[in-house]
Structures are given as structure tokens and as C-alpha cells.
Amino acid sequence: MGKAKSFLLGFTFGSVAAASAVLLSTPKAGKQFRTTLKDKVGEMSASVDDIKNAVNQAKENINDLKTKGMPLVRTTVNDVKELVDTWKSQVQPHLGKLLQDSKSLGEETKRIPITRSIDD
Incomplete structure (x- = not known):
């Protein structure tokens, strides 16, 4: 059983149990009790319907994201790879020259005499 169904089932039974406990613990006349019970069941049914609609909307949004978003991600990854x-x-043709220039610069810096100032 999916998580959403388990949640809805638990929510529904919990709501019914809580409403029944509240209604049964309050002193009311039979007709008034039945009217109140009927109203509460209608409210809970509406709440369950709202939750079902929200879950279905979430499922649709996830499916839209999968169908529309994944191709966009793939395209972006391919574009980055191309770049x-x-x-x-x-860069490759210039890499050898950069390495050579770097080596030459290192050799030239070794030839520079190190002088110390009087303040040292």
C-alpha cells in the first residue's frame, strides 16, 4: 500500500474515532446527536476529499516535472559537456607554450641575484 493511501486511511480512521469519542461523550438528545454526527461525518468526508485532491495534484505535478524537466536536464548536461x-x-594547443613559458620564467627567476637591504 502506498504511503499516501496509508496516510489517508489512518487520517480517516483517526478522524472518525476522534469525532465519535467527542460526540459520544457529550450529553445530547438523540435527534440532536444524529444531526451533529451527520454534520461531522460530512465535514470529515470533505476533508478527506480535499486531501485526496491535494495528493492527486501533487502526483500530477511530479509527473509533469519528470516529463518536462528531465529532458531539459539532459539537454543542459549535454550543452555543458560540449562547452x-x-x-x-x-586550450590544448596553447598548453604546451604555457608550460614552456612557465618553465622559462622559473629558470629566469633563479638567475636573479638576491640582495638584502640594510634594514633586514
Whole structure:
């Protein structure tokens, strides 16, 4: 049994039990008691219907999200992959030169004499 059905079933039985306990514990005449009981059952039925409608609406929203959202996510992932691949292909030719320049710069900095100021 699904979680929504279990919840609705528990909610319904709990509501009926609570309403019955309240109604049975209050002193009223038979006709007045039946009228009150009938009204309360109608209210609970309306509440259960509202909950069912809310659950059904939530299910529809989830299905819409799955059918409309997942293709959008897939498209976005593919677009990002393409952008990364394009970036890599544009950077790759320059990577060797950048590494060489970095190495040369490191060698040149080693040749710079280190001087200390008098304040040190």
C-alpha cells in the first residue's frame, strides 16, 4: 500500500474515532446527536476529499516535472559537456607554450641575484 493511501486511511480512521469519542461523550438528545454526527461525518468526508485532491495534484505535478524537466536536464548536461570539450580543444594547443613559458620564467627567476637591504 502506498504511503499516501496509508496516510489517508489512518487520517480517516483517526478522524472518525476522534469525532465519535467527542460526540459520544457529550450529553445530547438523540435527534440532536444524529444531526451533529451527520454534520461531522460530512465535514470529515470533505476533508478527506480535499486531501485526496491535494495528493492527486501533487502526483500530477511530479509527473509533469519528470516529463518536462528531465529532458531539459539532459539537454543542459549535454550543452555543458560540449562547452567543456570546446574549451579543452581551444586550450590544448596553447598548453604546451604555457608550460614552456612557465618553465622559462622559473629558470629566469633563479638567475636573479638576491640582495638584502640594510634594514633586514
